[in-house]
Amino acid sequence: MANYANPEVLVETDWVKANLGKPGLKLVEIDVDTKAYDAGHVPSAVGFNWQTQLQDQVRRDIIGPDAFEKLVGGAGISPSDIVILYGDNNNWFAAYGFWLFKIYGHNDVRLMNGGRVKWLNEPDKQMTTEVPKPAPVTYKASANHLDLRALIPQVFEAQKGGKWNLVDVRSPDEFTGKVIAPPGMSETAQRGGHIPGAKSIPWSTAVKPDGTFKSADELRSIYLDQKGVDPNKDTIAYCRIGERSSHTWFVLKYLLGIKNVKNYDGSWTEYGNLIAAPIEK
Amino acid sequence: MNHQTRVYDNVFELLPNEQNPSPLVRINRMNPVPEFALYAKLEWMNPFGSVKDRAAWTMLQDLEHRGELGNGRGIVEPTSGNTGISLAAMARARGFHMRAVVPNKVPLEKKVLLKIAGAQLDVVSDELCPAPGLGDGSINIAKTHAKASRDKYAMPNQYENEKNVEAHFQTTGPEIWRQTEGKITHLFVSLGTCGTVTGTSRFLRSKNPNVKVIAVQPTEGHDVPGLRNVTQLGVSKLFDSSLVDDIVEVEFRLAYSRAMELCQTEGLLAGPSSGLIYEGAREIILRDKAGCGVMIFPDNIFKYTSNMMKHIPGLASGNQA
Known part of the structure; x- marks a missing residue:
């Protein structure tokens, strides 16, 4: 992991195995739903459901600070704990969780490289169906870093060009508007295409076949040299619902160390539904 | 167990092997090159309904x-x-x-x-x-x-278990060799876990290294159940590309229309993967002109009425009084 700008935010499965059960280390599996968690998870990990626990259930929004404090404190996590996140779908939803933990100012949160699939396929790693019952603690969010999040006014500003990198991490067919969403997805939009000026860099560009992140040199070469992301500019990453873009946001901000990177969680399901918003195909 | 009277002590005795092979049926009206003997191996005749x-x-x-x-x-x-x-x-x-x-x-x-x-x-x-x-x-x-x-x-794990390959090395291959009296020149199969193609081909090649193995795959984005395009084969550890001479890609919708034709022209109630394999075989025998081909037809049409209604015009309508 040498040469990542912030190597401390990424841990390997072997490190997690060696540190399981240590005081102050808390594991959280974040999945799109908890079917995978229910089938089996890393021993001592609690499970968060991205759909029902990380989203406000009334308006379309991330959970607010009160709900975050209740969720995290209810999982027995204190602000001083080291939180290790991992999950299904190549850590997309875990990366979204990482983004949320950072918004609310958690000091030490890390991703497990390769997610649950890597752990699953390593013979020396155990899994369990036992659901831990941690004693709730009082958790107080230390910050509200909404600067990590892009909202529509900034996206409009960015699409005018010049000052921002806009990174579209969806599949090439979504970028060109050939499809509006991957097959079978219920969240969609009225129009297909991409935000003017966006560069197409699918999320999977950042990972190796086993789902772990590519080396810092490879990532720099891809994002900065080949795709032309300017590290001196502010950057917005987006996808369809904000989970794949969390993964790329993590790469740009923490592995490559680009200063001001925002995740646009409204993403295409917001932008592609706006009246009169400019679209390129 | 008596294969003559077909009286058995339990259903497992019906499972196929060299002494009790699944049937091989010649294609007649749908064979574009009659000099090329083309047979379908009807795997739906197995006791639990498929290959x-x-x-x-x-x-x-x-x-x-x-x-x-x-x-x-x-x-x-x-x-x-x-x-x-x-x-x-x-x-x-x-x-x-x-x-x-x-x-x-x-x-x-x-x-x-x-x-x-x-x-x-x-x-x-x-x-x-x-x-x-x-x-x-x-x-x-x-x-x-x-x-x-x-x-x-x-977990048996059909995608990684060598027993999947061994099953076909021990049964499908020897059955075909015996049923064709060693005359087989072409084997036509689809790709899923790849147990069938790898096991059967290994056996046939051990008998005759010149047997051609043709894998038929649907175009990307297909919805033919059980099959994989080569781009999806990463999940199977059983694919041995050295055994495959040709990979024929067939527009996936033809799987459904050819299955319908097999039902209505040959009286073979073949499922969509069989329809796909037939289309691949048709293209190869038009190219090679002479030989003795065996297509492994994985299952019959009965499980696929909803897929068929989606792809074959007219099947979904006129079904109500």
């Missing part, structure tokens, strides 16, 4: 012989349907429970059949956004059950 009887039985027997089953321990398997139906019925008949992890896109008929055969059903959504090299959601959920609940589940 998967072979791998399922060999894998289940292996687990039983190794003492992996019993005392509350059954099996869990990711399946697009046929393996699950065979495994569930076999496992239940042997006294074991079975959990089938099924991709959502599997036709409703197969899901219901799995339940009827005795499987506990886990339906999982497929990948949200496929990444090269990552496994299917259903495979990983099944692996998770096998890892986290070892006391409850053993």
Whole structure:
């Protein structure tokens, strides 16, 4: 992991195995739903459901600070704990969780490289169906870093060009508007295409076949040299619902160390539904 | 067991082997080159309804012989349907429970059949956004059950289990060799777990290194259950490309229209994967002109009425008074 700008935010499965059960280390599996968690998870990990626990259930929004404090404190996590996140779908939803933990100012949160699939396929790693019952603690969010999040006014500003990198991490067919969403997805939009000026860099560009992140040199070469992301500019990453873009946001901000990177969680399901918003195909 | 009178002590005695092969039936009206003898091997005549009887039985027997089953321990398997139906019925008949992890896109008929055969059903959504090299959601959920609940589940794992290949090396290959009296020149198969193509080809090549093996695959974005395009083969550890002479890609919708033709022209009630294989075989025999070809027809049409209604005009209408 040498040469990542912030190597401390990424841990390997072997490190997690060696540190399981240590005081102050808390594991959280974040999945799109908890079917995978229910089938089996890393021993001592609690499970968060991205759909029902990380989203406000009334308006379309991330959970607010009160709900975050209740969720995290209810999982027995204190602000001083080291939180290790991992999950299904190549850590997309875990990366979204990482983004949320950072918004609310958690000091030490890390991703497990390769997610649950890597752990699953390593013979020396155990899994369990036992659901831990941690004693709730009082958790107080230390910050509200909404600067990590892009909202529509900034996206409009960015699409005018010049000052921002806009990174579209969806599949090439979504970028060109050939499809509006991957097959079978219920969240969609009225129009297909991409935000003017966006560069197409699918999320999977950042990972190796086993789902772990590519080396810092490879990532720099891809994002900065080949795709032309300017590290001196502010950057917005987006996808369809904000989970794949969390993964790329993590790469740009923490592995490559680009200063001001925002995740646009409204993403295409917001932008592609706006009246009169400019679209390129 | 008596294959002459066809009286058996239990259903497992009906499973195919060299002495009791699945039938080989010649294609007549749909053969564009009559000098090229083309046969279909009707795997739906196996007792649990598909080619998967072979791998399922060999894998289940292996687990039983190794003492992996019993005392509350059954099996869990990711399946697009046929393996699950065979495994569930076999496992239940042997006294074991079975959990089938099924991709959502599997036709409703197969899901219901799995339940009827005795499987506990886990339906999982497929990948949200496929990444090269990552496994299917259903495979990983099944692996998770096998890892986290070892006391409850053993996983045959048809995608990685060499017994899947061995089943075809021991039965399908010898059957075809005997049934064609060693005259086979072309083998036509589809790709799924690749147990069929690898095991059958290995046997036939051991008898005659010149037998051509043609794998037929649907175009990308297909919805033909049980089949894989080469770009999706990362999940199978059993594919041996050195055994395959040609990979013929067929527009996937032809799987359905050719299946319909086989039903209505040859009287063969073949399913869509058979329709796809037929189309690939047709293209090759037009090219090669002479030979003796065997197509492995994996299953029949009965499980695919909903897919057929989607792709064949007219099937969905006129069904009500």
